[in-house]
Amino acid sequence: MEVVLGKKDAAEWIYRGEGAANLVLAYTGSSPSFIGKVMRIRKAPRNGAQSMSMRSPSAMTALERLLWKDFDELISSPDNDIACQLFVHNVMMPLLGSEFVDAGILVQVSREFLELAEKNVICQRPVWRVDSAQVDMDRDSVLLMSDHSLFTHGNQGSSPCISVEIKPKCGFLPFSRFISEETDIKKRITRFQMHQALKLHRGEISLLSEYDPLDLFSGSKERIHKAIKDLFTTPQNNFRVFMNGSLIFGGLGGGAEDTNFCIAEAFEVALKSIIQADDGMCTENLLTLVTEAVQKSGVLHRLLEVQKLDNVDIEGAIHAYYDITNQQCTLCRELSEEQVTRYTSLHSSLMDESLRIVKDYLIAATAKDCSLMMSFRPRKEADSISLSSSIYLESTKQTFDFKVYFIDLDLKRMSKMEEYYELDKKVVSCYKEMVKMDQGRNSQTCKHLKLHTEI
């Protein structure tokens, strides 16, 4: 008989975290079916909140069914939850590697379960997340997946474990010929760094991040190590650390402040129970461990290939989108005869080519927004035979088994294309404005501008 989680089950699920679209709870009970699992519960925007992904239609639209026509199961999914789960399984998993992806399974829940589960965790959620969204009470299922912040042994409990979560964002500079002269700064400065200016302007962050995704994706050990150090210094919503499933570094359910001395000290102390390093060296050793895991797993190389499916940039893909949706291209209408020639090849493409462009753009958007979870467990003498990959830390003489998984591989909806185009323009113009103001102030660099820019 199929399980339906009800009111009596809610107390066994505790707050683990959340993003814009999902609330994630971890299991604390003793049912073998749920030990070592988390559940992802969909949220719905409160009045006035504008996230497009949360307003997405429940099932696929006719045009989306055309877009994903090569994936039979996906286009016949009756609702958004099933579509998302099948998207991970049938589209993202083959691209990223089944060893790095757990698509999860859908589990039925009652409305009473959702109501009580939300009530139980509300005080742990960041206030701004509570203000913008609540659990979507109209859903009758949640996604159950492995808890990647634990190293479980079937139903026999888990070993001590440190788990590091990284949201790497886009790891390449776009090279598309459809990028206009006004925005060609995109070919030199990463989207992540430019987006920092807009986030600063909107008060979403108080300092610019030092992290450069190009370092993390570079394949070079030194540059990966630099990227991890920068993420540690300015974690925002890009870096978190859990110990045995509890957050010990970074922001719970959202972004985090920059790392000051007190935060760094507390983190160092927390790591001591697992990393046997000299005083003050635990953090450095963890960062080395993460660097080695990134490099050894090759996981970011896989991710980069998928991100690069976006090879025409939003400035190209938006024209294909207008063709698919049979709308007049408002962008080309505004351009001079000479400028418009840049996009005529897109508008004269066959429908199948337009569909491919938009489909690849959306797959890449998922790959630019997902996160990585890397978990490490110190190997005991008795565990000498292990199926996991391992890393030997010379300075502590410890061997760590590690696993790497992608999380948050949600399907991006086609209805977001215009939103992507508008955001792209805003990100570039805000960045250019900030650089101009920074030069006006005669400062060397716009890194770590503390004031909000007035644009």
Ligand SMILES: O=P(O)(O)O[C@@H]1[C@@H](OP(=O)(O)O)[C@H](OP(=O)(O)O)[C@H](O)[C@H](OP(=O)(O)O)[C@H]1OP(=O)(O)O
């Ligand atoms: O557009 P971006 O690059 O800012 O990414 C959004 C993320 O912002 P970030 O810059 O990572 O802080 C944003 O993350 P936060 O809410 O800022 O933590 C979401 O991941 C959003 O995806 P969705 O709306 O849940 O499907 C993300 O939207 P998508 O662009 O991936 O659809």
Ligand SMILES: Nc1ncnc2c1ncn2[C@@H]1O[C@H](COP(=O)(O)OP(=O)(O)OP(=O)(O)O)[C@@H](O)[C@H]1O
């Ligand atoms: N399988 C998992 N194992 C452990 N922790 C997880 C897992 N899935 C999610 N989490 C935690 O829950 C948080 C929110 O999950 P997730 O990123 O899937 O939410 P989201 O709303 O889809 O995010 P976004 O804002 O990027 O759309 C993650 O940042 C992570 O800390």
Ligand SMILES: [Zn+2]
């Ligand atoms: Zn056009």
